[in-house]
């Protein structure tokens with residue numbers, strides 16, 4: 001028996017146990033804070049961030065994205081520090097606080113109205129449908145997201161986004177691909193082939209929930225600072241001139 005178990009050991013090491021359960025999703029209540037970021041809202045709905053959406057800081061974000069999404073802690077620290085400590089200039093915020101216009105929140109979002117048009121914190125269903133329609137097949141791709149970024153930029157008047165917000169917007173588009181990828185086992189060298197199935201994207205944006213019933217699992221690839229360099233650059237390169 002012992003010999004049989006030992007014989008299985010290399011197999012077990014080759015296929016390490018992956019978390020198969022994801023924390024329970026609970027819809028936000030009326031007093032819970034939610035903001036412009038569908039990723040952080042989802043993490044709060046699943047209890048990886050405080051469910052009330054308050055006292056969000058670099059440590060809570062790092063813990064949440066490493067556990068639920070397999071982000072490298074250094075990537076999480078970089079993004080969260082930039083947004084909260086540097087841009088907002090505070091130690092912690094609530095999720096709605098990330099909606100500070102032209103400080104952390106920008107116009108020409110994929111699924112949110114511009115600040116001058118309406119509420120930039122909430123999903124706009126027409127914009128979501130337009131995002132999905134930019135892709136021909138059943139999945140969003142780097143190419144379709146390049147088209148989407150160019151479309152929302154033109155829709156918003158075509159003015160350059162302030163500061164580093166164009167890079168931020170490209171990163172958000174790639175965070176989408178890496179969060180609901182076609183295959184949770186996607187390999188980093190295949191990054192140009194990343195696809196986000198439309199049915200998963202729709203659930204994620206509309207319910208701010210990980211679509212486990214559609215096969216969603218924590219992605220295996222640890223998302224790194226290197227990915228932060230090359231994935232948004234690929235979206236930028238895919239933008240047509242409108």
Ligand code: HEM
Pocket residue numbers: 036037038039040061065069076079080083084098099104105106107108109110111112120172173175176179
């Ligand atoms: C690590 C800390 C994070 C911070 C501080 C952050 C912050 C933000 C902010 C302020 C926005 C609003 C930008 C705008 O449209 O005006 C945003 C958008 C977005 N975020 Fe995050 N985010 C973080 C992590 C994530 C994660 C983990 C994901 C994916 C799970 C994600 C996915 C997105 C997407 C897809 C958008 C674009 C929404 C749209 O354009 O409609 N973010 N984020």
